[in-house]
Amino acid sequence: MTDNLKLAVIGAGGKMGMRVSANLQKTDWDVKYAEKSPAGVARNEELGRHVVSNDEAVKDADIVVFAVPDVALNAVTTEVVPLMKDGSVVLTLDPAAAYANQLFMREGLTYVVAHPTHPSVFLERHTPEEWADTFGGVAAPQNAVAAMFTPSDHWKPIAEKVIEVIYGPVIKVYWASVHDLAVLEPTLNETIGCMIGQFLKDVLDYTVEVTDMDEDTVKAMFYGHIYIALTNALRGSNPFSDACLLAMDYGREAIIKEDWKRIYDDADLDVVVAKMLKLDKIER
Ligand SMILES: NC(=O)c1ccc[n+]([C@@H]2O[C@H](COP(=O)([O-])OP(=O)(O)OC[C@H]3O[C@@H](n4cnc5c(N)ncnc54)[C@H](O)[C@@H]3O)[C@@H](O)[C@H]2O)c1
Missing domain, CATH: 1.10.3640 (putative oxidoreductase fold)
Structure with missing residues (x-):
């Protein structure tokens, strides 16, 4: 189902960009990383992730992860979504911009938003790594809650797999509406x-x-x-x-x-x- 998946991360050098990129780097998927700030580019290059332009990153991608600040999502999706291939997926990491109609909408694309729950205060932590991973996405299992505001039976299970990877280790991906996620x-x-x-x-x-x-x-x-x-x-x-x-x-x-x-x-x-x-x- 996810064989030969192509992904792009926009904002790969930011806080979430670094986290999701580290997890995507461990997969067999073809992942391209885009980042505007020189410091963010350097952070990725140091870890062996070559940074390309937004255009280069998204042109063949099946799923584009937008790891840019919510206040920038309107401008960044207006610039980047028209460059994406037909039928691909816009994946954002917080419901605020989607709820506020700030994403650039394009016919034929699927829009998904997924937020990590962070590891529960009641999680049984067995290792120092799990104890240290307060945010999640490294060692301590967490969940994620996702919403599709353009439903797609084709993309839902694939998006779920990607969400499990970017926020991994993930126990379960729950699905809700964009409103309820907000x-x-x-x-x-x-x-x-x-x-x-x-x-x-x-x-x-x-x-x-x-x-x-x-x-x-x-x-x-x-x-x-x-x-x-x-x-x-x-x-x-x-x-x-x-x-x-x-x-x-x-x-x-x-x-x-x-x-x-x-x-x-x-x-x-x-x-x-x-x-x-x-x-x-x-x-x-
Ligand atoms: N930080 C968190 O704790 C957290 C938790 C869950 C979800 N999120 C969500 O993740 C998303 C990203 O937040 P963040 O805190 O990682 O932001 P951030 O400010 O740490 O990083 C954003 C990155 O995007 C880059 N960027 C900005 N415009 C760009 C462009 N046009 N092209 C390429 N790169 C560009 C910036 O240089 C920066 O490196 C937001 O939607 C946020 O709500 C954040």
């Missing part, structure tokens, strides 16, 4: 999850500031409690104690706004995606 990323993961992660660091720092304890003491108490909070709440490992439940109610009332669910409204999703893409608003 609900996961940014709303669930960034607007809520990453915000709460950073908030935990802020409260750790503030606890050190307002007490006589050093950071190690606070971390010792907090890190174990963060884990038990996550595993109790998300895996049902143990019930929270009765007193803890009362403190949790108090904290929720003090900190969380009553109307927090509004960030799931499409109008709010549009606002955050527009901010991320530096657009005035999302055009429908």
Whole structure:
């Protein structure tokens, strides 16, 4: 099914470009790497990946991976998609630009977006390499969630195989709509999850500031409690104690706004995606 597959990576020298290119380099596929910045070109050449022009990279490619920043995807797809061969696949790595109608659309091409989940906080890590691979794509297994906004029975299983490789090791590729993938990323993961992660660091720092304890003491108490909070709440490992439940109610009332669910409204999703893409608003 994927024998003789030809791929191209646009933006091969960026953060994701380097990650997906390293994994593609291990395959038998014919992969071409394109990158504009001299530093990004040097990073690839040092690892034995010859860098060619966008035109050269995509002209024969079956699947083109666009590893460029979301704010640049409109300009880059407008330049590159017309150079792609008929019937090929545009693969992007984040739903924001697709959700905001920022990709250059061309009749006859298939458009897929796939985002890595990153290795789970509950993953059993067996080796130092798995422990070190917090992002995923090197040693620690992760999942991916993908969306096709131009459905293709032909390309779906092939795209799934490519997604398994670029984000590998991958346990499973889940499929959703572009809209729902945008609900996961940014709303669930960034607007809520990453915000709460950073908030935990802020409260750790503030606890050190307002007490006589050093950071190690606070971390010792907090890190174990963060884990038990996550595993109790998300895996049902143990019930929270009765007193803890009362403190949790108090904290929720003090900190969380009553109307927090509004960030799931499409109008709010549009606002955050527009901010991320530096657009005035999302055009429908
Ligand atoms: N960084 C992450 O943690 C992460 C995670 C998941 C998905 N993504 C997605 O991956 C994509 C890339 O993000 P990133 O963080 O790797 O970006 P980045 O800024 O690290 O890298 C982008 C690369 O694209 C190159 N580039 C820009 N315009 C180009 C052009 N016209 N032709 C060729 N190369 C060009 C830049 O020189 C740069 O090397 C985005 O869609 C992002 O949402 C990023």
